[in-house]
Amino acid sequence: MMFELAKRHGSGTMSLKDIAKNQELSETYLEQLIAPLRKAGLVNSIRGAQGGYELSKKPEDITVGEIIRLLEGPLAPSDCVVDGEPECTKAEYCVTRTIWERIMGSINNVIDSITLRDMINDYYKLEKKKGEDRNE
Amino acid sequence: MMFELAKRHGSGTMSLKDIAKNQELSETYLEQLIAPLRKAGLVNSIRGAQGGYELSKKPEDITVGEIIRLLEGPLAPSDCVVDGEPECTKAEYCVTRTIWERIMGSINNVIDSITLRDMINDYYKLEKKKGEDRNE
DNA sequence: TTGAATTCCTACCTTATGACTCGGATTTAC
DNA sequence: GTAAATCCGAGTCATAAGGTAGGAATTCAA
Numbered sequence: 614m615m616f617e618l619a620k621r622h623g624s625g626t627m628s629l630k631d632i633a634k635n636q637e638l639s640e641t642y643l644e645q646l647i648a649p650l651r652k653a654g655l656v657n658s659i660r661g662a663q664g665g666y667e668l669s670k671k672p673e674d675i676t677v678g679e680i681i682r683l684l685e686g687p688l689a690p691s692d693c694v695v696d697g698e699p700e701c702t703k704a705e706y707c708v709t710r711t712i713w714e715r716i717m718g719s720i721n722n723v724i725d726s727i728t729l730r731d732m733i734n735d736y737y738k739l740e741k742k743k744g745e746d747r748n749e
Numbered sequence: 750m751m752f753e754l755a756k757r758h759g760s761g762t763m764s765l766k767d768i769a770k771n772q773e774l775s776e777t778y779l780e781q782l783i784a785p786l787r788k789a790g791l792v793n794s795i796r797g798a799q800g801g802y803e804l805s806k807k808p809e810d811i812t813v814g815e816i817i818r819l820l821e822g823p824l825a826p827s828d829c830v831v832d833g834e835p836e837c838t839k840a841e842y843c844v845t846r847t848i849w850e851r852i853m854g855s856i857n858n859v860i861d862s863i864t865l866r867d868m869i870n871d872y873y874k875l876e877k878k879k880g881e882d883r884n885e
Numbered sequence: 886t887t888g889a890a891t892t893c894c895t896a897c898c899t900t901a902t903g904a905c906t907c908g909g910a911t912t913t914a915c
Numbered sequence: 916g917t918a919a920a921t922c923c924g925a926g927t928c929a930t931a932a933g934g935t936a937g938g939a940a941t942t943c944a945a
Contacts (some may be wrong), residue, residue, distance in 0.1 A: 616844065618778045625768060628920065642905050644922080651922095661913025662919040665753040677848060685903095708752065708872045712813060727819060764891065778934055780893080787893095797942025798890040 614643055615680050618656065619672040619729035620736075649683050672729035681724055688737030750779055755808040755865035756872075762801030783850065785819050797840050808865035817860055 614632050621627045629647070633640040647666060650656050657669045668675065750768050757763045765783070769776040783802060786792050793805045804811065 630920080633925090639905070641907075645905075647769055648922080649841050658921060659913090660911075660921045663914055664912080666921090666922050676781055708868050709870060712860070712868075715859050715863075716856055719859050720852055723855050724848070729852075732844050732848075735847060766891080777936075781934080784893080784909045787933070794892060795942090796940075798888090799943055800891050800941085834913090 614638075614646060615650070615655075615668075615675070615729060616732050616736075618666060619675070619733055622641060622668050622672055626659050626667045626701045628665040631665075646684060650680070653679075653683050655679065655683070668729075676725050677727045677729070677732070678721060679725035709727050750774075750782060750864060751791075751811070752868050752872075754802060754804050755811070755869055758804050758808055762795050762803045764801040767801075770844070774847070782820060789815075789819050791815065791819070808869060808877075811865045812859060812861050813863040813865070813868070814860035851882075 614636065617632045617635055629643050632638075636643075642708050647656065647658075649708055651658050651666075654669055655675060656666045658664070704743045722736060750772065754763060757862070768774075769779055772779075781793075783792065787794050787802075787824050788852045790805055791811060792802045794802050815857050859867055
C-alpha cells in the first residue's frame with residue numbers, strides 16, 4: 614500500500630478502492646492497515662467524495678523500517694529485548710538475550726536502510742529487465 | 750537446552766529432568782523440543798535409567814542457526830522467499846521480495862556466526878563481570 | 886528379576902496473533 | 916441531496932506457539 618502511494622506521490626490522492634484494485638487486497642482490510650499510518654502522520658487523508666490518501670513526506674524520507682514497526686510493533690524476536698520489560702534474572706537468559714539483540718539490530722539495520730524511493734527504483738529496474746527478457 | 754548441554758559437554762549425559770530444573774521449564778515441553786534435535790543428529794540420547802542426552806559434536810561445531818532452523822523451520826519472513834514456493838507474478842511483490850530476502854540473509858548471517866562455544870564464552874564473561882560488580 | 890529412572894511417541898489443549906470482514910457513522914465534492 | 920469516500924469498533928477465522936497428558940519401551944542397579 615505504501616509503495617502504491619509512493620509511486621503516486623506528487624500527483625494527488627489515491628483512494629483505498631484504487632489501491633485495493635491494484636494490489637488485489639480488500640478495501641476493508643487496507644482500512645485497518647492505514648489507520649496507524651495515518652495516526653503516526655506518515656500519510657494524509659482527505660475525507661469525503663474524491664478524497665483519498667497521500668504520503669505526507671517524500672518517498673526518500675520514509676523508510677520501510679518506520680512502516681513495519683508501526684504495523685507490526687517493536688519487531689522483537691523475544692520479550693526480554695523489548696524496552697521497558699523487566700530484565701530477566703537468569704544468567705543463561707542473558708546469553709541468549711545478546712543473540713536476540715544482535716538479530717534485532719541486523720534486521721533494523723536492513724529495513725531502516727531502505728526507503729520507499731529505493732523500492733520505486735528497484736521496481737523500475739525490474740520492469741526494464743522484464744522488457745529486455747521478452748525481447749531475447 | 751542446547752546451551753545447558755554444551756556447558757556439560759565432555760562430562761557425560763544429562764537428563765531432561767536436570768535441564769528442566771536448571772532452566773525452569775517443564776520436562777514434557779523439553780521432550781517436544783529435543784525430538785527434532787535428536788532426529789537431526791545434533792544430540793545423542795541414551796535410554797533407560799541413568800540415561801540422558803549429550804551433544805553429538807563439539808560446542809564449537811554447532812551453530813545457533815542450525816538449532817533455530819531445526820526448531821522453527823526455514824525462518825522466512827514471507828512465504829514467497831521459501832524455496833520451492835511458486836514465484837509470485839506481480840511486480841510489486843518482487844520488490845518487497847528482495848527486502849524479505851535481505852532481511853532473511855542478515856538474520857542467517859548473525860545466527861550462523863554464533864556457535865554454542867561462543868555462548869559459553871559469553872556466559873563466563875558475564876559471570877565474571879557480575880562478580881566484579883558485587884565487589885565495588 | 887524386579888523396580889525405578891529415563892527416553893520415546895501420539896495426541897490433545899489453550900491462548901495469542903495475523904489476517905480479514907461487517908455494519909454503520911461521518912465528511913465532503915458535485 | 917446524494918454518492919463517494921474516510922473513519923470507527925467490533926467480530927470472525929485459521930494457524931502457530933507453547934505447553935500438557937498418558938502411556939509404551941528401554942536400561943541400569945540393587
